[in-house]
Amino acid sequence: MKELLERIQTEGVVIGDSILKVDSFLNHQIEPSFILKIGREIADRFSGERITKVLTIEASGIAVAMAVGLALGVKVVFAKKGHASTQTGDIYTAPVYSFTRQEEVNIFVSSKFLTPHDAVLIVDDFLAHGQALKALVDIVRQAGSVLVGAGIVIEKQFQGGRESLQESRIRIESLATIKSMREGKIEFA
């Protein structure tokens, strides 16, 4: 997706060799019409598949997931972090380790919103080490739903998330794949 690659190149800020900040259009500020385009592109990559639900994780995934849900005409579920006191009933839960924040959090999804009748497309803003995606895959399995695949906006290939998910045989489609960010230079695959 050309416009995405250009914006990553011009607006992205590389910190160290592994952190990419795209706060100006994806993670802190968003341009809704651009997010819609991203959502349509992810939906297109999975056209022909039967998808009944989009699953993401709060917070940065929500806008993109909503755009994919709009394009597909299906509901969007976002896995929540922690365990709010308002949560009642059966839940599916999985741990996620965040390398950026250096902490483990639990995410959960109410069993009401994912069932064995669902065919689920996971959507997220980043694929780095694959921790969040692994937890979402785990939740889809717990629910007994069909896992259609994962649509990712930016994949940082050099952090190995895709390989670490190989045994789950999940189809992963990334709109932008970054091979390296050495010396602050973003190189696409």
Place this chain on the structure above:
Amino acid sequence: MKELLERIQTEGVVIGDSILKVDSFLNHQIEPSFILKIGREIADRFSGERITKVLTIEASGIAVAMAVGLALGVKVVFAKKGHASTQTGDIYTAPVYSFTRQEEVNIFVSSKFLTPHDAVLIVDDFLAHGQALKALVDIVRQAGSVLVGAGIVIEKQFQGGRESLQESRIRIESLATIKSMREGKIEFA
């Protein structure tokens, strides 16, 4: 907004006298096309106003804020919780006490995304005690932006958020206003 009131009445789950769960369409699962309608309605309430940016707080506010941003054709900024290690540069920050989670968290917005040239509409899913809204108002003031008002999906009037914000003279538009939830019965104002 009739459809919203109906869904709150049929799908909302009241816990105790003050917690309302609308997980099936607003806070955990969303129906993107319905969220678009909510966004359009909030945008309509402020038609005629010059708005350059929508401001919300992660996580549940993001979907609705994106819908408002789409309707208005402006960018959306979401205040982030905590202080990620990727955050650099100047920020505006304010504390928010969550009665639901019984903890205080700091929220922050990068100074790059709110400036004195901006006219800001705050958007959030709930107005209860007004803690989150107060913090967002504080951040708009710190940025020196013009505060146009706040568009809220569900206001729980009996928790006094609107009164607690009276001195800020902010215009608040709520699509659904709940007067009482005593004995599990939702009464609209």
